[in-house]
Amino acid sequence: MDSFRKNLLGLAALMALLAVAPLLLGNDYYLTVLTLSAINAIIVVGLNLLLGHAGQISLGHGAFYGLAAYTSAILTATLGLPVFLGGLAGVLCAGVVALAIGIPTLKLHGHYLAMATLGFGLIVYIVFNEAVGLTGGPSGFTGIPRLSLAGMELTSDLGYYYLCAGCLGLVILVALNLIDSRTGRALRALHTSEKAAQAVGVDIARYKLAVFVLSALYAGLAGVLYAHYLTFIAPASFGFLYSVELIVMVVLGGMSSIFGSVAGAFFLTALPEFLRAFENIEILLFGAILIVCMIFLPEGLAGGVRAVRARLFRRAKGAGDA
Amino acid sequence: MLTLKNVDVHYGRIQAAKRVSLHVDPGEIVALIGGNGAGKTTLLCTISGLIRPSTGSVTFAGADITRHSPERIVAQGLSHVPEGRLVFAPLSVADNLLLGSYSRHKFGQGQAIEADISAIYDMFPVLGERRNQPAGTLSGGEQQMLSIGRALMAKPRLLLLDEPSMGLAPNITRDIFRHVVSLRESLGLTVLLVEQNARSALKIADRGYVLETGRVILQGQAAELLANRDVQRAYLGRDLDA
Numbered sequence: 111m112d113s114f115r116k117n118l119l120g121l122a123a124l125m126a127l128l129a130v131a132p133l134l135l136g137n138d139y140y141l142t143v144l145t146l147s148a149i150n151a152i153i154v155v156g157l158n159l160l161l162g163h164a165g166q167i168s169l170g171h172g173a174f175y176g177l178a179a180y181t182s183a184i185l186t187a188t189l190g191l192p193v194f195l196g197g198l199a200g201v202l203c204a205g206v207v208a209l210a211i212g213i214p215t216l217k218l219h220g221h222y223l224a225m226a227t228l229g230f231g232l233i234v235y236i237v238f239n240e241a242v243g244l245t246g247g248p249s250g251f252t253g254i255p256r257l258s259l260a261g262m263e264l265t266s267d268l269g270y271y272y273l274c275a276g277c278l279g280l281v282i283l284v285a286l287n288l289i290d291s292r293t294g295r296a297l298r299a300l301h302t303s304e305k306a307a308q309a310v311g312v313d314i315a316r317y318k319l320a321v322f323v324l325s326a327l328y329a330g331l332a333g334v335l336y337a338h339y340l341t342f343i344a345p346a347s348f349g350f351l352y353s354v355e356l357i358v359m360v361v362l363g364g365m366s367s368i369f370g371s372v373a374g375a376f377f378l379t380a381l382p383e384f385l386r387a388f389e390n391i392e393i394l395l396f397g398a399i400l401i402v403c404m405i406f407l408p409e410g411l412a413g414g415v416r417a418v419r420a421r422l423f424r425r426a427k428g429a430g431d432a
Numbered sequence: 433m434l435t436l437k438n439v440d441v442h443y444g445r446i447q448a449a450k451r452v453s454l455h456v457d458p459g460e461i462v463a464l465i466g467g468n469g470a471g472k473t474t475l476l477c478t479i480s481g482l483i484r485p486s487t488g489s490v491t492f493a494g495a496d497i498t499r500h501s502p503e504r505i506v507a508q509g510l511s512h513v514p515e516g517r518l519v520f521a522p523l524s525v526a527d528n529l530l531l532g533s534y535s536r537h538k539f540g541q542g543q544a545i546e547a548d549i550s551a552i553y554d555m556f557p558v559l560g561e562r563r564n565q566p567a568g569t570l571s572g573g574e575q576q577m578l579s580i581g582r583a584l585m586a587k588p589r590l591l592l593l594d595e596p597s598m599g600l601a602p603n604i605t606r607d608i609f610r611h612v613v614s615l616r617e618s619l620g621l622t623v624l625l626v627e628q629n630a631r632s633a634l635k636i637a638d639r640g641y642v643l644e645t646g647r648v649i650l651q652g653q654a655a656e657l658l659a660n661r662d663v664q665r666a667y668l669g670r671d672l673d674a
Contacts, residue, residue, distance in 0.1 A: 298520065
């Protein structure tokens, strides 16, 4: 079985898991956590393509997420456009801004690219805070309508959760397809060596830009889902810390694996909720868990699973031989 | 087939190639030799478009390619085997070869590409045995074969080879060089070869250029260069005064 088929099977399993998950939960609050996890996972899948496969870092993805959220919020709540149109405009806005930002910044490498995207993230954050007339400033933007499909407003939280999970499935499907294609090979090639990729004829500038824009579109989709879910947004949700958190999700989950990154997103979104019980030392425990994870799982959750599987396989084989 | 005219290359304020002119005729193997920092790799990168020259021109098969992008140059039939091999280490051998055919991708090319990959496996059987292995796990010599195979996948007319002997045992180097010669016979390939290992390079080459601090200081038939006293002293490790 080739890897793409295997991945499709994995996707089917993930979707089945996401479908039954709400039924296993004790209260509605956990459903909110699950929904937010799915929204985060959508961005993280895009970031995994950018960081894990193409090897380009971005510390500004919180900004794309926020741009889409605010664009959709302003268009629907202030200007009264249908939510569908507002959402579409939000996603496109993230994509167009990524295109404009990507052309000059993707010439940079490593730390410099990190700095440039960080600067972009900070500027967007400041705009959210200062353009009070448009965004409501630091106190936030209220009164965003809930998402409606074909005139039917999606009122139930469960329905919204399934919508987000469906979007996540779609986004993963596109990503898996991309990785398995000629474009995916080109991205991994430029990750390994830009010079060698150029030498075999890959237009590296174009591919870097394309994957950057795609990941921004993913972040935009997540931003729209977020805004119309909570119906309230504030700049604090889209700041630098959030961008870093996204990177941590990718790294903790496993850079080279889409499913690993998704697991990272769910794990890191849900973890603080379970640590609430420890009250004062919550943040401390959160940090400690991250450190322990990275010490024992240097290749992330996905790498850990692979290592365990390989060990079991060897043991089974050893037992068979004996 | 390939002509460089008065090429100057600068890295910031440092000049790495000074007024270099050279030419390669169809079917030739031409060696470019010289010590460390002579500008050999710089020249190859200039030809394949990875570096832009500050002045001068590069013509390939009658067309001026001085300002062309690297991907366009590859598509025109000029492949570069970079220094240090630069195989895509985490990717499988098969994926590395597929990436080599990147510039040829068109609808319906799939079968031709498959056939070319198996031709590469025939040429380098060890690559066929290891097709699903990550390229980074190959030995140095195997990686060099893969790097050459990857370049061949673009169906080049001219192959630029940058130090294929780097870090390889002498018998492996001989093996690689034998392959280079047979490529010319079987595919009619023209080769521009950069080497520090001047003796081996000149043995298989028709003509040679000697580069020193960015200038061509000597050129001629390979046999003449091999016999030249200055070349022998400087690059062939023979101390004539002793």
